[in-house]
Amino acid sequence: xSSQPGTGxxxxxxGVSDDAVIPGGTLLASPDFDRTTFSTAPREGRGTAxxxxxxxxxxxxxxxxxxHRGLVTLPCPTMSTEVTxxxxxxAPAWTVDPxxxxxxxxxxxxxxxxxxxxxxxxxxxxxxxxPSGFGMGSSTSDVTATIRAVLNAFGRDLPTSRIARIAVEAxxxxxxxxxxxxxxxxxxxxxxxxxxxxxxxxxxxxxxVARPDPVETLAxxxxxxxxxxxxxxxxxxxxxxxxxxxxxxxALGRVxxxxxxxxxxxxxxxxxxxxxxxxxxxxxxxxxxxxxxSVVGLVFDxxxxxxxxxxxxASRGLLRVGISRTWxxxxxxxxxxxxxx
Amino acid sequence: MSTFRIREPFADAVESAVLPRLIRLSGxxxxxxxxxxxxxxxxxxxxxxxxxxxxxxxTTVIETTSGTYGLGLAMVCRRLGLPLILVGDPAIExxxxxxxxxxxxxxxxxxxxxxxxxxxxxxxxxxxxxxRQRHPDSFIPGQYDNPMHINAYGRVAELITESFPRLDALxxxxxxxxxxxxxxxxxxxxxxxxxxxxxxxxxSVLFGAPNGRRRLRGLGNGLLPQVLDHSLFDxxxxxxxxxxxxxxxxxxTDHTLFMGPTSGASYHVARWWAERNPGATVxxxxxxxxxxxxxxxxxxxxxxxxxxxxxxxAKEPLDIAHPGELGQVWSRYPWGRRTxxxxxxxxxxxxxx
Numbered sequence: 001x002s003s004q005p006g007t008g009x010x011x012x013x014x015g016v017s018d019d020a021v022i023p024g025g026t027l028l029a030s031p032d033f034d035r036t037t038f039s040t041a042p043r044e045g046r047g048t049a050x051x052x053x054x055x056x057x058x059x060x061x062x063x064x065x066x067x068h069r070g071l072v073t074l075p076c077p078t079m080s081t082e083v084t085x086x087x088x089x090x091a092p093a094w095t096v097d098p099x100x101x102x103x104x105x106x107x108x109x110x111x112x113x114x115x116x117x118x119x120x121x122x123x124x125x126x127x128x129x130x131p132s133g134f135g136m137g138s139s140t141s142d143v144t145a146t147i148r149a150v151l152n153a154f155g156r157d158l159p160t161s162r163i164a165r166i167a168v169e170a171x172x173x174x175x176x177x178x179x180x181x182x183x184x185x186x187x188x189x190x191x192x193x194x195x196x197x198x199x200x201x202x203x204x205x206x207x208x209v210a211r212p213d214p215v216e217t218l219a220x221x222x223x224x225x226x227x228x229x230x231x232x233x234x235x236x237x238x239x240x241x242x243x244x245x246x247x248x249x250x251a252l253g254r255v256x257x258x259x260x261x262x263x264x265x266x267x268x269x270x271x272x273x274x275x276x277x278x279x280x281x282x283x284x285x286x287x288x289x290x291x292x293x294s295v296v297g298l299v300f301d302x303x304x305x306x307x308x309x310x311x312x313x314a315s316r317g318l319l320r321v322g323i324s325r326t327w328x329x330x331x332x333x334x335x336x337x338x339x340x341x
Numbered sequence: 342m343s344t345f346r347i348r349e350p351f352a353d354a355v356e357s358a359v360l361p362r363l364i365r366l367s368g369x370x371x372x373x374x375x376x377x378x379x380x381x382x383x384x385x386x387x388x389x390x391x392x393x394x395x396x397x398x399x400t401t402v403i404e405t406t407s408g409t410y411g412l413g414l415a416m417v418c419r420r421l422g423l424p425l426i427l428v429g430d431p432a433i434e435x436x437x438x439x440x441x442x443x444x445x446x447x448x449x450x451x452x453x454x455x456x457x458x459x460x461x462x463x464x465x466x467x468x469x470x471x472x473r474q475r476h477p478d479s480f481i482p483g484q485y486d487n488p489m490h491i492n493a494y495g496r497v498a499e500l501i502t503e504s505f506p507r508l509d510a511l512x513x514x515x516x517x518x519x520x521x522x523x524x525x526x527x528x529x530x531x532x533x534x535x536x537x538x539x540x541x542x543x544x545s546v547l548f549g550a551p552n553g554r555r556r557l558r559g560l561g562n563g564l565l566p567q568v569l570d571h572s573l574f575d576x577x578x579x580x581x582x583x584x585x586x587x588x589x590x591x592x593x594t595d596h597t598l599f600m601g602p603t604s605g606a607s608y609h610v611a612r613w614w615a616e617r618n619p620g621a622t623v624x625x626x627x628x629x630x631x632x633x634x635x636x637x638x639x640x641x642x643x644x645x646x647x648x649x650x651x652x653x654x655a656k657e658p659l660d661i662a663h664p665g666e667l668g669q670v671w672s673r674y675p676w677g678r679r680t681x682x683x684x685x686x687x688x689x690x691x692x693x694x
Contacts, residue, residue, distance in 0.1 A: 227389070228488075228526075231495025235527040238502030251506050258530040 045153025051079030054290025135293010253286025278317035383413035385493035494523025518569025
């Protein structure tokens with residue numbers, strides 16, 4: 001079942017969305033109540049969001065009779081952003097630190113506008129370990145953590161689907177980092193194409209970079225798929241559903257590999273044929289890429305009893321291809337991403 | 342954690358029938374049973390042509406076909422309100438012709454002098470060209486040449502990948518080549534090792550065998566369609582009409598699945614492959630239902646009159662060294678994902694020795 005886009009323009013109304021609501025505080029505590037009764041100290045809010053390691057699948061997909069660009073991201077809990085918002089009463093100006101995080105600033109302004117915070121402004125302080133230009137969702141992570149921090153500061157909630165749309169408005173295209181489950185997400189529209197309703201089965205990922213130069217995500221021209229490629233994404237989507245239903249890393253790995261192969265025409269990964277060979281030789285379930293970035297990952301079933309041997313084999317294989325700098329993470333790590341109470 | 346999906350009524354009769362039902366026959370042997378497979382490319386090609394502005398509601402659709410593709414086009418054109426002219430030959434069955442005309446299609450039959458001088462295929466193409474000149478606003482779907490017929494099968498590939506975590510082999514009857522090229526091409530993106538087995542019939546030139554009379558219509562071809570990608574096939578089987586008819590009946594009695602003779606040929610090969618590969622999952626594509634064949638394949642007196650009596654069929658295919666050596670029995674050739682030119686050249690090399 002897909003969530004309807006564009007329903008509801010105000011938070012807190014019943015039936016806005018069936019999506020999970022971020023428990024950012026109590027709805028009863030209005031900002032006025034908060035300020036006059038409890039504290040004269042400046043109010044603070046905190047929000048966090050994780051990053052991702054590119055996509056399991058990216059392409060065009062049918063939804064409600066039309067075609068939409070969409071993607072499924074691969075969660076990367078070791079990458080995260082933490083945002084602190086300090087409210088300044090009576091001064092409706094917003095600033096961000098570091099100052100070049102302008103998308104986070106836009107997201108803070110948009111969220112404040114939706115909440116109707118009136119005369120209040122604030123400072124947004126962004127701390128992130130996600131490098132930009134690698135296709136790891138650094139800007140969406142900044143934006144999502146910022147929206148959560150502003151909500152937290154004002155003691156308010158918004159449905160996750162609403163947060164997604166604010167993120168898209170703030171940065172033109174956003175990844176579905178605000179959701180905690182697998183979904184096919186229209187990243188340019190902020191809309192769920194298909195909700196798989198399950199968390200991704202735990203995967204071990206051996207990551208590396210595809211090419212030395214970073215990619216500016218928005219400057220990168222969107223892929224112009226052929227008619228055959230557009231229809232081919234249907235086969236990938238079918239296996240995505242089957243893999244999600246069975247929790248099968250093997251099936252999802254094949255989806256990722258196919259998506260990476262289709263993306264070669266648009267953003268090449270160097271030595272791709274050799275990488276496919278390393279995948280086959282090491283028994284990896286698949287290879288996944290950042291479709292508009294530079295990270296690549298060999299994907300393994302984290303529950304595989306033979307995991308250590310396979311990843312060691314893959315590391316040695318990569319070394320032979322000339323890739324010595326690699327990293328490892330598990331998609332089902334400590335990825336608690338809800339704002340701290 | 343189960344995913345939740347609510348069923349909805351189909352938007353129309355065409356939409357209700359474009360996708361096959363996936364049916365378990367026994368063990369790892371499954372059927373992809375279509376009511377009328379050709380509905381899918383007919384719907385897809387006409388819809389895309391409309392989206393691309395190649396086709397408006399005033400455009401006349403013209404195609405040469407005497408078979409199920411004509412029926413598919415007639416149903417889709419009726420739903421879309423498009424005029425349709427089908428060019429066929431005198432062998433068109435009268436119940437089919439009546440059905441096409443009921444659906445508003447004009448059926449133009451080539452016969453007589455034109456056929457005797459240039460052959461039936463050329464006569465049909467000439468007729469299409471003449472009709473086209475009289476209809477300046479026309480669209481020819483071109484089931485043998487237009488690659489959009491391949492792309493139509495993405496929806497079938499989606500149904501298959503959604504239904505099977507893995508598939509070892511796909512058995513496809515080949516006529517125009519669009520279903521096998523389409524389904525297998527898409528499936529290979531996620532399952533590169535998938536074995537594709539083509540089912541052809543004696544007398545068909547599709548895979549380099551000698552041209553001859555084909556008693557089993559709808560399977561094989563006397564021409565070489567451009568949409569057929571030979572390099573996808575691992576293995577090719579040629580099924581004689583008699584064996585196909587007998588196994589069509591057997592599919593009905595064994596599994597109560599009432600299908601046409603190309604489905605019987607597909608079942609024959611798939612069952613043999615499944616027995617030789619226990620534990621493997623194999624899917625046999627079955628293109629149409631049995632109703633059209635009740636007075637022929639499902640009629641013992643007709644079978645007897647035509648020399649197809651008896652239900653004994655070969656248990657094993659004959660392995661042949663080259664398609665050029667094909668006789669009148671069920672035969673098998675390891676195509677090995679080569680182009681047709683590569684296989685034909687190999688013949689030249691064999692002959693030279």
